[in-house]
Amino acid sequence: MVALHKRLSALQLAAVMLAVTAATASVASAQTPAPGSAATAPNVGDMAPDFSLPGATRFGLLKDPVKLSDFRGQTVVLAFFPKARTKG
Numbered sequence: 001m002v003a004l005h006k007r008l009s010a011l012q013l014a015a016v017m018l019a020v021t022a023a024t025a026s027v028a029s030a031q032t033p034a035p036g037s038a039a040t041a042p043n044v045g046d047m048a049p050d051f052s053l054p055g056a057t058r059f060g061l062l063k064d065p066v067k068l069s070d071f072r073g074q075t076v077v078l079a080f081f082p083k084a085r086t087k088g
Contacts, residue, residue, distance in 0.1 A: 033039030042048060048068060055066035068076065 050067065050069045052065040052067040055062035055064075
């Protein structure tokens with residue numbers, strides 16, 4: 001009977017530890033903003049982080065990607081046309 005009680009206590013302890021670990025993980029993830037969310041966005045006036053995108057002209061895709069750092073010191077406007085080159 002004592003062995004069963006100790007075994008049950010160990011299982012209960014393991015369950016409590018698992019619950020605490022899960023709760024701690026959910027709190028930590030709640031405090032860390034997801035990448036791409038508004039909480040991780042730069043503030044007005046901050047320098048934008050460097051990135052690269054495949055470039056295109058009306059004749060097709062460019063051979064090399066376009067990097068934001070290539071335009072340092074210039075005004076850059078990003079425009080997205082989600083239905084460009086589609087039938088929609």
